[in-house]
Amino acid sequence: MRLSHKTATLLVLIPLIVLAPIFFPSNFYYRVGSLIFINGLAVTGMVILIGYAGQISLGHAGFAGIGAYSCALMPVHWGIPPVAAAVLGAVISALLAWLVGRPILRLKGYYLAVATLGFGILVYMVLTNETWLTGGPDGMSVNDSGLRDMAEAVGIDLKNSQFWYWMCAIVLVIGVWLAMNLQDSPTGRALRAVHGSEVAARTVGVDVARYKLQAFVISAVYASVAGSMVALQNEFVTPDVAGYMHSIEWVTMTVLGGAGSVLGAIFGAAILTTLPQVLTAFAEYEQLLLGLIMMLVMIFMRDGLLPSIMRRIRGKDE
Amino acid sequence: MSALLSVENLGITFGGLRAVHDVSFSVKPGEILSVIGPNGAGKTTLFNMISGVYQPGSGKVVLEGQDVTGMRPDLLAHRGMSRTFQNLQIFQNMTVLENAIAGFHLTESGNLFADLLRLPGSRGRARTAHQGAMRLLERVGLEASAETNAGSLSYGKLKRLEIARALALSPKVLLLDEPAAGCNAVETEEIDQMIAEVAKSGVAILLVEHDMKMVMRISNHIVVLDHGEKIAEGDPATVSRDPAVIAAYLGTEAAEDADA
Numbered sequence A: 001m002r003l004s005h006k007t008a009t010l011l012v013l014i015p016l017i018v019l020a021p022i023f024f025p026s027n028f029y030y031r032v033g034s035l036i037f038i039n040g041l042a043v044t045g046m047v048i049l050i051g052y053a054g055q056i057s058l059g060h061a062g063f064a065g066i067g068a069y070s071c072a073l074m075p076v077h078w079g080i081p082p083v084a085a086a087v088l089g090a091v092i093s094a095l096l097a098w099l100v101g102r103p104i105l106r107l108k109g110y111y112l113a114v115a116t117l118g119f120g121i122l123v124y125m126v127l128t129n130e131t132w133l134t135g136g137p138d139g140m141s142v143n144d145s146g147l148r149d150m151a152e153a154v155g156i157d158l159k160n161s162q163f164w165y166w167m168c169a170i171v172l173v174i175g176v177w178l179a180m181n182l183q184d185s186p187t188g189r190a191l192r193a194v195h196g197s198e199v200a201a202r203t204v205g206v207d208v209a210r211y212k213l214q215a216f217v218i219s220a221v222y223a224s225v226a227g228s229m230v231a232l233q234n235e236f237v238t239p240d241v242a243g244y245m246h247s248i249e250w251v252t253m254t255v256l257g258g259a260g261s262v263l264g265a266i267f268g269a270a271i272l273t274t275l276p277q278v279l280t281a282f283a284e285y286e287q288l289l290l291g292l293i294m295m296l297v298m299i300f301m302r303d304g305l306l307p308s309i310m311r312r313i314r315g316k317d318e
Numbered sequence B: 001m002s003a004l005l006s007v008e009n010l011g012i013t014f015g016g017l018r019a020v021h022d023v024s025f026s027v028k029p030g031e032i033l034s035v036i037g038p039n040g041a042g043k044t045t046l047f048n049m050i051s052g053v054y055q056p057g058s059g060k061v062v063l064e065g066q067d068v069t070g071m072r073p074d075l076l077a078h079r080g081m082s083r084t085f086q087n088l089q090i091f092q093n094m095t096v097l098e099n100a101i102a103g104f105h106l107t108e109s110g111n112l113f114a115d116l117l118r119l120p121g122s123r124g125r126a127r128t129a130h131q132g133a134m135r136l137l138e139r140v141g142l143e144a145s146a147e148t149n150a151g152s153l154s155y156g157k158l159k160r161l162e163i164a165r166a167l168a169l170s171p172k173v174l175l176l177d178e179p180a181a182g183c184n185a186v187e188t189e190e191i192d193q194m195i196a197e198v199a200k201s202g203v204a205i206l207l208v209e210h211d212m213k214m215v216m217r218i219s220n221h222i223v224v225l226d227h228g229e230k231i232a233e234g235d236p237a238t239v240s241r242d243p244a245v246i247a248a249y250l251g252t253e254a255a256e257d258a259d260a
């Protein structure tokens, strides 16, 4: 029997997550790991938007900002526990994505890219300028979520970095599971149909605008939860979480790894999260090398790293 | 029986070019109506207006007694209209099977949360669509290619895949824009038979086809377009004798033969 895409993806991902710590020389690596998982989560959402539905967004860090600041602000002002605030933040992100997406998703290609970029910058500016609420560029602290204490109460006693490694991993796996369910579902097929040919999708009855909006909203929720994870883990947020560089990074990770596949995008997230740490050895050439690697991958592996590598492996088998 | 679909004085202009002008006709259930005419006559444009891809500049499209002029294609699909494309519109990012399943969108799609959580309802609908799609692929002879990427299929096979996808909607009216283009004689014969079968099941069929032998064999009624205007219509025998048709159409056909 052939493995389904979903099973195969989870069978690769989960063992990697579980076994990786064996090779961690220090706690710092848990921290890098959780960063990969958070980016991986956002990027899984981007696969739904870019890979499935064929749309682009350069503003999704804006939703991460909303997720992050929900965790910071709601507990202080409304007395809502941070974890519930993350859920509420995701709801707010979904509503906002729905509102913004309706007019914006009529645009195509680079028009859409610019409009979403504008949205992201807008969120960033609000978080930076409304100092009375957000603390401005200096950021603000986030109340302890109490998750680690809860874990401790049931006998799971982990160092902070270890605890968040596993927390982020669990959220990522749930996110991947949902995205893989979606891919091979009626909705996923409709999204991919929109990607393949809008006019053909329409003639088989797909309400194209509605499905694009669904993909936009779902991916916004992924970004929002990723932002919340950052806030909960760091217990501190700055407007940087909504910075447009993050939006662009996510698109880059998605495309570099292989936009069509969740595993590929997470691979892209892992590479682009760890590469800068590795390249620090090259000091001032770090950014230069990073840019060069990105260019070379796109020139020689147009489908993204993972799909190209897989094809090469299969090609040798045959 | 009354008309299932009728087109009344339909017209559109593109920057001064009257691509289609004042065209009217109607099709009944089970009938095969062919639209013929030389290259650039406006056949595809006519299909695009009927199926809601283009907004008609003038005139009406009436489906089952209701004015559906310029209605969105996805809403027309709900009302039982389905079509194929002359310049293939395949979902290249999917397998052959998934393309066919996509044709079942109307019956397959349900609730987003059921899909995200892979609830039994979602799985059940997907399974039904999967089975229906496999049957259609068998019908068009593509069952062996089910798991292949649609992008890697030959042109003739893609044409058949589009027909399968269009049939998946269980349409009341089916628009086929050159379904046999690029197919060899055997394949053309098969498509020919399939169209006749579909019509026999009560579907109204609008057909654009350059293969005159096929058109004359299977059409109940023929509408001839030239420079966007209807220059003749009638049964195959009448139309093939019409001097205007011979001048407009067969003249260019002879020229095409000379080109080839």
Ligand SMILES: Nc1ncnc2c1ncn2[C@@H]1O[C@H](COP(=O)(O)OP(=O)(O)OP(=O)(O)O)[C@@H](O)[C@H]1O
Binding pocket: B014, B017, B019, B037, B038, B039, B040, B041, B042, B043, B044, B045, B046, B086
């Ligand atoms: N979107 C468009 N914009 C401008 N002109 C168009 C457009 N679509 C079609 N036309 C023009 O309308 C005329 C009719 O084209 P159409 O494609 O309908 O012809 P056709 O009968 O289908 O020809 P063929 O047999 O080659 O398929 C042509 O002159 C074509 O250039």
Ligand SMILES: [Mg+2]
Binding pocket: B043, B044, B045, B086
């Ligand atoms: Mg045409």
